[in-house]
Amino acid sequence: MNQNNKKKIIVIGGGYAGISLLHELKGHNNLTLTLIDKAPHHLMQTHIHKYLSGYYNRSELLYDYRTYCEKNGIEFIQDEVTHIAFNEQFIQTKNSQRYDYDVVVIATGSCSFFPSQIKNVTQFTKDIKAIEHLDFYRKAFLDLLHSEPKNRHIVVVGGGVSGLQIACEYAHTIQSHDLTPQNIDVTLVEGLDTILPNMDPFLIEKxxxxxxxLGIKIITKRFASELDENKIILSDGSAIDYDLLIFVIGVIGNAIEKTSDGITPNPRNQYIVDEYYQIPSYPNAYAIGDVVQARDVKTNNFQAPTAQAARMQALLVSKNILKRLEHKTGTKNNISNKGIFIDLGGTNCAIGKLFSINLSGKIALFMKKLIYALHIRKLNKM
Ligand SMILES: Cc1cc2nc3c(=O)[nH]c(=O)nc-3n(C[C@H](O)[C@H](O)[C@H](O)COP(=O)(O)OP(=O)(O)OC[C@H]3O[C@@H](n4cnc5c(N)ncnc54)[C@H](O)[C@@H]3O)c2cc1C
Structure with missing residues (x-):
């Protein structure tokens, strides 16, 4: 096919959503594919806890985009997209470059949410989605593990899946170094009335x-209200000393800008898409992953920002892009949550729910590892 007849697809963001989409579209010889990401590497967010504890090294957490793109015939541009002109079909970047597109897919993900009501929150916490911050927390943990005196305190704020996995991984690593909570204790703080709020009772109880x-102290029904260098104050006025503090209380979308050609993200800075994951009124622009507000077709609730949802959306949108180029009607949103797997630190300590089946131990850990392996296969495969 003549190069000029090829349709130019630009994917902004190479996280779970962007990489899964590229994986589906690569090899179609009527397309040219470009990935633009502000980072040089894909970060395996689902396994951050294993990096923080020192169990994984950098090469197990980060995958170089340039290498991936070269292997797969994809153009890679490391730059930050600052503006999308939906009407005129071009994007602009921080490096003042302009790129025209036939189809753009926004897959810019999310960053940690730090509510401004918590005094000093941005001064004493860091977004765990940036590798330099992960390096900071990893070093701080390993220093605690290997230095004297002990009697140290780790506080994880946020009892959702991410916070729970981090707390368990830390506590398990401490235990496996023959240390006790008297040496280094781990506290998990959750504002609602249970860890894993709104999740299945089986997962909560396990x-x-x-x-x-693991000796993790759980504090519920109290919110963080103020931070200082070594202390966190909770909503009931109580205080907890910390040597290492990690905040994982939720995420906020990375929509590229507040308004563009009439497009306004929701208050969580996500794009509201139509049933084809298109930006309304702009059929050549799609959005997928954490940066999207879309409904789960079974529950009618908004889909949680998960790698699982990102992957399913990518699959649907890749099909819709191909159908649209053939002037066929796309497939409407058919995505619903299939389940979840949670790593609770240590050999065979995992739990999960697949459809309505409860899983724990070896089988749950196997499933978690399988999902990880399938994802990295995409990144390594020619
Ligand atoms: C600690 C932790 C544990 C998790 N565990 C699980 C789990 O067990 N199971 C699960 O399903 N989900 C889990 N998640 C959630 C999951 O990781 C996210 O839902 C998933 O990463 C979202 O994928 P994404 O592609 O939308 O965004 P991301 O993976 O965040 O990727 C977005 C990409 O866009 C790039 N980008 C952003 N803005 C721009 C811009 N303006 N220009 C260019 N590039 C840009 C970023 O550099 C990044 O590479 C976890 C998340 C965390 C943080």
Missing amino acids: SRLRCEQ
Whole structure:
């Protein structure tokens, strides 16, 4: 096919959503594919806890985009997209470059949410989605593990899946170094009335038991209200000393700008898409992953920002892009949550739910590892 007849697809963001989409589209010889990401590497966010504890090294967490793109016939541009002109079909970047597109897919993900009501929150916490911050937290943990005196305190704020996995991984690593909570303790703080709020009772109970086994102290129904260098003040006025503090209380979308050609993100800075994951009124622009507000077709609730949802959306949108280029009607949103797997630190300590089946132990850990392996296969495969 003549190069000029090829349609230029630009994917902004090479996270779970962007990479899954490129994986589906690569090899179609009527397309030219370009990935633009502000970072040089894909970060395996689902396994951050294993990097923070020192269990994984950098090469297990980061995958170089340039190498991936070269292997797969994709153009890679490391730059930050600052503006999308939906009407005129071009984007602009921080390096003042302009790129025209036939189709753009926004897959810019999310960053950690730090509510301004918590005094000093940005002064004493860091977004765990940036590798330099992960390096900071990893070093701080390994220093605590290997230095004297002990009697140290780790506080993880946010009892959702990410916070729970980090707390369990830390506590398990401490235990496996023959240290006790008297040496280094781990506290998990959750504002609602249970860890894993709004999740299945089986997952909540299993997690609570695992925390008990690891000596993790769980504090619920209290929110962080103020931070200082070594202390966190909770909503009931109580204070907890910390040597290492990590905040994982949720995410906010990375929509590229507040308004563009009439497009306004929602208050969580996500794009509201139509049932084809298109930006309304702009059929050549799609958005997928954490940066999107879309409904789960079974529950009618908004989909949670997960790698699982990102992957399913990418699959649907890749099909819709190809159908649209053939002037066929696309497939409407058919995505619903299939389940979840949670790593609770240590050999065979995992839990999960697949459709309505409860899983724990070896099989749950196997499933978690399988999902990881399938994803990195995409990144390594020619
Ligand atoms: C600690 C932790 C544990 C998790 N565990 C699980 C789990 O067990 N299971 C699960 O399903 N999900 C889990 N998640 C959630 C999951 O990781 C996210 O939902 C997923 O990463 C979202 O993928 P994404 O592609 O939308 O965004 P991301 O993976 O965040 O990728 C976005 C990409 O866009 C780039 N980008 C952003 N803005 C711009 C810009 N303006 N210009 C250019 N590039 C840009 C970024 O550099 C990044 O590479 C976890 C998340 C965390 C933080």
